[in-house]
């Protein structure tokens with residue numbers, strides 16, 4: 001197994017509330033790993049722990065290790081901005097900035113100090129192409145991203161992540177605001193992106209997890225209950241609690 005991220009003994013507290021309990025998980029490179037489990041079990045918390053987005057939450061404390069390329073992202077001397085470029089995130093609701101399409105995609109590069117407009121233009125085009133959006137927007141790069149339909153806004157958010165050359169893409173229920181056709185498009189896009197990126201996705205849609213993921217991790221009440229190849233998790237779960245959830249017997 002070629003491992004992109006190795007999570008070891010991860011505990012996370014929101015104040016006194018113990019939200020992640022001794023989580024261990026290996027995320028394989030160039031595969032799609034789905035985090036599944038009932039609402040409130042800690043899927044989003046775990047995803048955010050992988051690029052230290054939880055740092056932004058007051059009173060949140062994390063212990064344990066998250067190794068990215070063998071280096072602990074919670075260790076000393078980590079540049080959190082660089083980390084968040086390497087481990088990008090796409091959220092439930094598309095969240096383009098109130099800027100032009102072009103400026104959304106080039107945002108991270110400009111923040112990092114890139115001023116060369118030829119370089120910016122080239123990366124914007126490439127990122128939009130790789131997010132399957134270029135053909136839709138190439139003639140209106142200056143218009144506001146907020147004018148795009150929702151599914152294109154979500155692919156724009158993917159393009160914004162791709163522009164800063166990530167290794168890992170985290171997606172937190174990226175299709176939950178989309179209709180079935182737009183959802184299918186994002187799923188297809190994810191399968192294409194998997195060739196070059198490692199993907200971790202939170203989904204409450206069991207069909208989606210079984211359609212697109214290579215591995216699935218079932219969480220319950222902050223614990224990692226079972227992890228395995230997706231077909232095994234869905235067809236032959238080892239833990240009774242996983243089986244109950246998969247077969248819809250969960251509460």
Ligand SMILES: Nc1ncnc2c1ncn2[C@@H]1O[C@H](COP(=O)(O)OP(=O)(O)O)[C@@H](O)[C@H]1O
Pocket residue numbers: 014017019037038039040041042043044045046057
């Ligand atoms: N910012 C926060 N402050 C306090 N508790 C939180 C915060 N975010 C999430 N939680 C709690 O942590 C648990 C896990 O939440 P979350 O990771 O959002 O679950 P999921 O994504 O699986 O629905 C829940 O009990 C939730 O109420």
Ligand SMILES: [Mg+2]
Pocket residue numbers: 043044045202
């Ligand atoms: Mg969530």
